[in-house]
Amino acid sequence: MSRFHLGLIINPLAGLGGPAGLKGSDGVAAQALALGSAPKAAQRTRTALEGLLPVRERLEFLTFPGSMGAELLADMGFAHRVLEEAGAGPTSAADTRRAVERLQDAGVALILFAGGDGTARDVCAAVREDQPVLGIPAGVKIHSGVYAISPRAAGELTRRLVEGGLVRLASGEVRDLDETALREGRVAARWYGELCVPEEGGFVQQVKQAGVESEELVLSDLAAWLEDSWEPGVRYVFGPGSTLHGLAQNLGLQTTLLGVDVIEDGQVIAEDVNELQLHGLVADHPARLLVTAIGGQGHILGRGNQQISPRVVRAIGLDHLRVVATKRKLATLQGRPLLVDTGDVQLDDAFPDAVRVWAGYKEELLYPLSTGV
Known part of the structure; x- marks a missing residue:
């Protein structure tokens, strides 16, 4: 049986700013770590991928080194290919954009990405119009309409797709708050584009x-x-x-x-x-x-x-x-x-x-x- 190919990108810095009271993680990950925040994106992704364990033998992930996906997939026993060698230092927005481009070129059916609105912006900046993607909520700010309602929901929806359930495609808005303005007590949101996202159609029954x-x-x-x-x-x-x-x-x-x-x-x-x-x-x-x-x-x-x-x-x-x-x-x-x-x-x-x-x-x-x- 041929395997179903999924892309996986984890932003390991996503969500760090929340526990530290920094209203986000963009540009302040080091500060959040110094204040005692612990990375949670991998755990949130693990929760999503647990929903795919029943179809693990039918899957092959394409992902990136270390904390961007390979480490977790290896630990959970999923077949996977790493598309590039590990780089030095923490991951960046440029890493996410490059990862999206590589996964699209590889022809994956769906790109799963774990992060928040900042990550969704990076995905939106690199993704093609017709490439389906789905966010695993792991950030501080989750205003964009491209994330599943929970990590478990992301796993369930992906499993339905792999099993041949009827999954509808829709456009989801990418929005993000201006974190600098937010820290100054002002709420300013901006529209960054739309992504093609799967939705649960509820059609089979x-x-x-x-x-x-x-x-x-x-x-x-x-x-x-x-x-x-x-x-x-x-x-x-x-x-x-x-x-x-x-x-x-x-x-x-x-x-x-x-x-x-x-x-x-x-x-x-x-x-x-x-x-x-x-x-x-x-x-x-x-x-x-x-x-x-x-x-x-x-x-x-x-x-x-x-x-x-x-x-x-x-x-x-x-x-x-x-x-x-x-x-x-x-x-x-x-x-x-x-x-x-x-x-x-x-x-x-x-x-x-x-x-x-x-x-x-x-x-x-x-x-x-x-x-x-």
Whole structure:
């Protein structure tokens, strides 16, 4: 079984200023230590990771030396890789930003980070728009909407993702107080940006109940979202299957049920294309790829859509692939991951451990993906 890859960054200085009455830890960690404060970020992270012990054999963490993650993971028995050698001296904001960049380049499904609002600011400064992250609350100031409500909640939410639970993606605000102003008795908050964070959707129980989700209404909602977000001059490749066929019908477009069709500027420009035709249409043109999952089985590529070949996928780019599936269809997988089997091992290995799934109007889920190895 292939392992699910998670990133972990611990800010070992997070939270030091709280017990010392310093209203935060930014720039005052040494003072807080001198006043007797003890580091707690590792313990808070341990509490979160305890929730992942039942799925430990399915995980591999990518992390950084010593107190930034490797020390704790080794102690808890989690498989992990350290991405760089230990540096001298205490960790810094620059270390956090560099760590985020390294984890993104490595293609982790989710970055877990332990800290406070200052750490969230550093993550926000380096993270890409579509990289899912989740904060483990360990700082003094936790005003940002990117943290789980508790370390245990962070572990539970991550475990649900690994096990194939339906986890919705949302935008969380990063806000931080001006600590200098706070120490002077003034409260001044500032917005620093937004991060892509997983939320507990609570969907699995609902979709098992009859009548909770209407396939027709969901496809109508998805069509409205897509119609609102068409990119001019971009070619949208619709894979085969009833989900995408129904989506096209709701857009007033006639596509083939079992074929691959190409849409540009709201019009079908090519129907039921073969691999050669499709590659010619996307090789030197901006394109997006929409596929769906085979119900109950989970394949998104390599079963019934071989026109979407490895070279077509590479031409479009993995960043431009989106899975379209209702929550009811995902529930038929009973927690099993989505699957890819393109026939190109190198391409299959390049897929992330979790993909974004369009499941409703402006509603995206993060769902596990596997090559079946």
